[in-house]
Amino acid sequence: MHAHLKPLYWREPSTLISARELIGTPGFLCGKAFLKYYGIKPNTMRAYFDTYIG
Structure with missing residues (x-):
């Protein structure tokens, strides 16, 4: 069976592990740091999906 009967929701991990020189760059920001970097307001649909x- 290729489809799921119940949808799965992906959530980014609360902690991302990276090389030291990549910390603070867009690919390795998560949570509040991601929202602040891109100017997204918390508790909005955009914040929920991103x-x-x-």
Whole structure:
């Protein structure tokens, strides 16, 4: 069976592990740091879909 009967929701991890020189760059920002970097307000649909912060 290729389809899921119940949808799965992906959430980014609260912690991302990276090389030291990549810390603070867009690919390795998560949560509040991601929202602040891109100017996204928390508790909005955009925040819900882009981060683990709903």
